[in-house]
Each structure stands twice: as C-alpha cells, then as structure tokens.
Amino acid sequence: xxxxxxxxxxxxxxxxxxxxxxxxxxxxxxxxxxxxxxxxxxxxxxxxxxxxxxxxxxxxxxxxxxxxxxxxxxxxxxxxxxxxxxxxxxxxxxxxxxxxxxxxxxxxxxxxxxxxxxxxxxxxxxxxxxxxxxxxxxxxxxxxxxxxxxxxxxxxxxxxxxxxxxxxxxxxxxxxxxxxxxxxxxxxxxxxxxxxxxxxxxxxxxxxxxxxxxxxxxxxxxxxxxxxxxxxxxxxxxxxxxxxxxxxxxxxxxxxxxxxxxxxxxxxxxx
Numbered sequence: 422x423x424x425x426x427x428x429x430x431x432x433x434x435x436x437x438x439x440x441x442x443x444x445x446x447x448x449x450x451x452x453x454x455x456x457x458x459x460x461x462x463x464x465x466x467x468x469x470x471x472x473x474x475x476x477x478x479x480x481x482x483x484x485x486x487x488x489x490x491x492x493x494x495x496x497x498x499x500x501x502x503x504x505x506x507x508x509x510x511x512x513x514x515x516x517x518x519x520x521x522x523x524x525x526x527x528x529x530x531x532x533x534x535x536x537x538x539x540x541x542x543x544x545x546x547x548x549x550x551x552x553x554x555x556x557x558x559x560x561x562x563x564x565x566x567x568x569x570x571x572x573x574x575x576x577x578x579x580x581x582x583x584x585x586x587x588x589x590x591x592x593x594x595x596x597x598x599x600x601x602x603x604x605x606x607x608x609x610x611x612x613x614x615x616x617x618x619x620x621x622x623x624x625x626x627x628x629x630x631x632x633x634x635x636x637x638x639x640x641x642x643x644x645x646x647x648x649x650x651x652x653x654x655x656x657x658x659x660x661x662x663x664x665x666x667x668x669x670x671x672x673x674x675x676x677x678x679x680x681x682x683x684x685x686x687x688x689x690x691x692x
Contacts, residue, residue, distance in 0.1 A: 439464035440546040450577040461520040467549040476501035478639035485645025500538040535579035536610030582609035584680030585664035606641040613638040615666040
C-alpha cells in the first residue's frame with residue numbers, strides 16, 4: 422500500500438533549547454565591521470541550521486504588556502542594517518556536540534549619521550531526522566519542529582548616546598497588588614539597555630521596598646512595576662524611579678555615552 426506523507430512546520434519555544442547561541446548581543450561599528458557568534462548543538466541528534474535577519478524592537482501597550490514588533494519591509498528612516506549584512510555560513514549541518522562559529526560583516530552602501538543601528542539575528546534549527554508518527558494505516562505524518570532563536574546585532578557609527586526619561590507615572594491596583602505604570606522614552610540616537618530601579622520610601626524616609634527590572638528601551642514604552650499590597654501599610658509614600666544603564670560592550674572602538682536624567686519622584690497614599 423502506498424504511504425502518504427504530510428509535513429508540518431511548527432514554531433516551538435522549547436524550555437531547554439538543544440541548540441545554544443552565544444553571545445546574545447554582537448557589537449560592531451564603523452571601525453570594526455566584523456562580528457561573530459557561536460552555535461552549539463548540545464543534543465545527540467544532528468540539526469539543520471539557517472541564519473536570517475529581521476528588523477524589530479520591543480514595544481508595549483498602555484498597560485505595560487510587552488511584545489516584539491517585526492517589520493517585513495523597512496523604510497529609510499528606520500535604523501535597520503538587515504540589507505547590509507553578509508553572513509557565513511548561512512546554512513549548515515551541526516552534528517551532535519559540535520559547534521560552529523558564524524561570522525558576519527556589516528557594509529552599509531552609504532554614509533550613515535551617528536548612532537546605533539541593528540538587526541535581529543534569527544537562528545533557525547531543525548532536527549535533521551524528524552520523528553515520524555503514524556496517523557492511521559497507510560498515512561504517516563512527519564513532524565518537523567523549527568526552533569527560531571532571536572539575538573541581536575548592533576552597528577554603531579561615530580558618536581552614539583542614549584538616555585531614558587520618564588514622562589509620566591500613573592497607578593493602578595487589583596486585589597493583591599499595586600501597579601506602577603511608567604511611560605518612558607529614549608533620548609539620544611541609540612537604544613537604552615538597562616534596568617528600571619524602583620524604591621518606595623515611607624514618610625520618614627525609610628526605604629521599605631526596592632525592585633529592579635530589565636527595561637530594553639529602543640524608542641518608547643510603558644514599563645509596569647508590581648508591588649504586593651502586603652509590602653505597604655496604610656500611610657504616605659514616595660516612589661523613586663531611576664533608569665540605570667547596564668549595557669556592556671564587547672569592542673573597544675565603540676563609545677556609547679549614557680545621558681543621566683533626573684530620578685522621577687511620585688507621592689502616593691495607601692488607605
């Protein structure tokens with residue numbers, strides 16, 4: 422009897438990836454246009470690896486729910502380098518316990534204004550011998566899982582600077598938590614990679630709550646901070662919001678100036 426095969430492609434976020442990418446951010450600049458990253462197969466099966474590039478950045482809605490926004494096509498005003506990247510190898514087989522260095526070159530076709538440009542590196546991995554599952558007699562489905570891991574390539578040109586300004590803050594609450602919503606925008610010409618530090622002080626100046634959360638600020642977003650109600654008794658409080666840059670560069674040629682802005686202070690009352 423003739424067998425019929427169906428091939429399914431699925432995007433799956435595995436909790437423990439069999440294919441490991443390092444580092445997650447690759448830095449290049451106008452003086453050092455070359456970058457590389459390592460792809461390592463920790464499994465006992467061979468994987469097919471494909472490298473591609475897309476432009477995108479984190480965004481949020483008005484309540485601070487984060488997501489990634491990707492663009493199939495970019496416009497000249499967007500800081501994208503996707504069309505200027507040469508990569509080798511673009512496709513390869515990674516055998517069990519092997520590793521492969523992927524090398525990239527950024528070669529813009531025109532002189533770019535100062536600032537930071539970027540692309541997302543998409544490393545797609547597919548198990549070479551996909552598992553076969555029989556649906557019923559004579560019909561077999563071959564399930565082919567594709568794992569897309571997205572990392573970042575930065576390209577810095579001349580003087581680059583960044584900062585984070587908190588425009589406004591508003592409060593919310595539910596049955597168990599107080600919620601702080603901070604509307605933040607980036608200054609300068611480069612993404613701001615850092616943390617938002619939150620400190621809550623009582624009326625006597627004692628710090629009774631402190632929290633730090635990662636804040637990848639590419640343009641603007643609303644950052645949500647949750648404070649359990651059990652941490653705050655009825656009274657008057659001051660919330661201090663302080664963006665702190667945590668970016669660490671891998672190349673000495675780059676020079677990112679971080680603009681320091683004022684700490685945002687907001688008073689509120691717990692009844």
